Amino acid sequence: MSSSPIKLSGVVSFWEEKSEFLWRHCHEIPANRAIAVPLQRTLLRQVRDIDRILLRKGLTPAALALPTGRVYAALEMLSDEVLFDRAVMGLIAAKEAARGYAGKLVVSLMPMRPLWTVRRRQGRSKLKCNLGFINSSPEIWGAIVQSVVVKRTAHRDQLVDEAALSNPFQEIVGRLNRWSNAVGVRGQVHDLEELFSRVNDTYFSGVLGAPDMTWSETVTVRTFGRYEFSQDRVVISASLDQPEVPEWVVEFVLYHELLHKVHGLQRRAKRNIAHTRAFKADERRFERFDEAEQFLSQWAHKLRT
Numbered sequence: 001m002s003s004s005p006i007k008l009s010g011v012v013s014f015w016e017e018k019s020e021f022l023w024r025h026c027h028e029i030p031a032n033r034a035i036a037v038p039l040q041r042t043l044l045r046q047v048r049d050i051d052r053i054l055l056r057k058g059l060t061p062a063a064l065a066l067p068t069g070r071v072y073a074a075l076e077m078l079s080d081e082v083l084f085d086r087a088v089m090g091l092i093a094a095k096e097a098a099r100g101y102a103g104k105l106v107v108s109l110m111p112m113r114p115l116w117t118v119r120r121r122q123g124r125s126k127l128k129c130n131l132g133f134i135n136s137s138p139e140i141w142g143a144i145v146q147s148v149v150v151k152r153t154a155h156r157d158q159l160v161d162e163a164a165l166s167n168p169f170q171e172i173v174g175r176l177n178r179w180s181n182a183v184g185v186r187g188q189v190h191d192l193e194e195l196f197s198r199v200n201d202t203y204f205s206g207v208l209g210a211p212d213m214t215w216s217e218t219v220t221v222r223t224f225g226r227y228e229f230s231q232d233r234v235v236i237s238a239s240l241d242q243p244e245v246p247e248w249v250v251e252f253v254l255y256h257e258l259l260h261k262v263h264g265l266q267r268r269a270k271r272n273i274a275h276t277r278a279f280k281a282d283e284r285r286f287e288r289f290d291e292a293e294q295f296l297s298q299w300a301h302k303l304r305t
C-alpha cells in the first residue's frame with residue numbers, strides 16, 4: 001500500500017486520558033472489577049471504531065500513521081484481560097515506589113519508542129513509561145520511578161536497560177509494532193547477519209551456529225546488548241543502529257553477546273555468573289577492545305545528555 005498513512009484525530013488523546021484514569025484507579029482495580037470491566041469495554045469499542053473506519057476505506061491497520069497505529073495495537077492489547085491485569089500490576093508497583101510522592105507524580109503507559117520520558121512542571125512530574133514494561137518486575141518499576149523522584153543512577157539505568165532488552169519486553173513492543181515495519185535483523189544502518197558472519201569468521205573459525213538476532217525496537221542508554229540463553233537469541237540496542245556508530249563497535253557488542261552463547265552460565269555460590277574470568281579473557285581477544293569500550297562509554301554518556 002503506497003497511499004499516505006492515516007492519522008485519526010483523537011485516538012492518541014483518548015489513550016492518554018484512559019491511561020491517566022488507569023494510574024488514578026489502578027490500586028482499586030484488583031478488588032473491584034466494576035472499574036476494569038467498563039474500561040476494557042471502552043478500549044475495545046475504540047478498536048472496533050477504528051476497524052470500521054479502515055474497513056470503509058478498504059484498508060488494514062498497516063495504513064495507520066505511526067502514533068495512531070501503535071495506539072491501535074496498544075488498545076487491542078489491553079482489551080486482553082491478562083495483559084490488562086499486568087498493566088494494572090505494573091502501575092501498582094510504580095505507585096508503591098512513588099509512595100510519598102504520589103500527589104506529585106502521574107505515570108502513564110505509552111506505546112512509544114523511548115523507554116521513559118518525564119516532563120516536570122510546577123513541582124509535578126508526568127512520567128510516561130514504555131508499555132513494554134507491563135511484563136517487568138516491581139523492581140524495574142521501582143528503578144524507573146526512583147530515577148524520576150529521587151535520582152537517576154548508573155545502576156538504575158542498567159536495570160531498566162536490561163529489562164528493556166529482555167524477551168518479555170521485546171515481545172510486547174514487537175506486538176505494538178506489528179502494523180509498522182518490523183526492525184528485525186537488518187537495521188537502518190547495520191546488518192546484524194553481515195556483522196555476525198565477520199565476527200564468526202574472525203573469532204570463532206566460522207563454526208559458531210547463528211543465534212536468532214534482532215535489533216531492539218527501543219533505545220537503551222547503558223546496556224547495548226543481551227543474550228537470551230533459553231531462546232538462543234541476541235538483541236542489540238537500537239541506540240547503536242546509527243551512522244555515527246562504527247561497524248566494529250557493533251561487532252564488539254555482538255562478539256560479547258556471542259561469548260555468552262559460547263561460555264554459558266557458571267553456577268557459583270547459588271548465583272549464575274556470566275562474566276567469568278575466562279569470559280573476560282576471551283573478550284579481550286577482540287582486536288579493538290579498548291577502543292570499543294571507550295567508544296561505548298562515551299556513547300552512553302552522549303545518549304544520556
Ligand SMILES: [Zn+2]
Pocket residue numbers: 256260274275
Ligand atoms: Zn554480558
